[in-house]
Amino acid sequence: MDPEGAWGARWQAASSAMAKRYMTVAAEKQSLVCLAADRNTMAGLMDLIAAVGPHVAALKTHVDLVDDWSPEAWGDFCKAAHEANLLIFEDRKFADIGGISRAQMAGQFDIRSWSDLVTAHLISGPDIVDGLQAGWSDVGREGGVLLLAQMSSRGNLLNPAYTDEVVAKGQVHPGVFGFIGNGSRPGELAALRANVGEEKLIWTPGVNLAVGDGAMGQRYGDPKEAVLAGSDCVIVGSGIHKADDPAKAAKAYAEASWAGLMERNR
């Protein structure tokens, strides 16, 4: 489907190239799903891409949890992701001062050279976004930052006043194309969307077709409910990668998310 028809007001209001890139891929695949690829072997990660590539729009990584990581194997993984038309999202949750965040985009994992988007806390102040953008510029690439405005985990310290500050600062920064919202609580999400407005995206972890509490304080909400409440991308990990049939599960999440978008735009 053409992205403008699929996304309506969000497409028209979006000013960032990264937001439009994501919305284009999502419309092509009819899926607002980002797979949280939390497997700790390179073979496991490669299997996942092969199985779910057609049903998801982006791939979220934690590069530092892979046991047998090597630059070569990671290069192959990124190549497979590109071939499957997937955005690569390193969920690094940067939180340091601007200059150190820039340096952390390089280093052993060289996140700047393969990530299309990364997450950051705004706890250290807005210069972190400039640091991350400088990281991509250092290698002649462009990327987008998602600021953590909410989290899905029980007892997190991102209270409503903090969320409002993050939104106010992120809204006016061109390096920020969106926010992380809490996918497990549609009410909180709707309030976040009202605050954010139409221009920037909201991506939401804490999503599973089996709604309820997860392991170690994780909380889950329904994918379609999250999209109806204002999420533009549901981040799903174990609901897909731990399923008996990950491809079938990814397809079910894609269909639920797409149904949410179609209903939202009616």
Ligand code: 5BU
């Ligand atoms: P799950 O298996 O669907 O629970 O995986 C959720 C993923 O989303 C996992 O990679 C977390 O690091 C990530 N996440 C989260 O669960 N909650 C948050 O608030 C943020 C990220 Br930010």
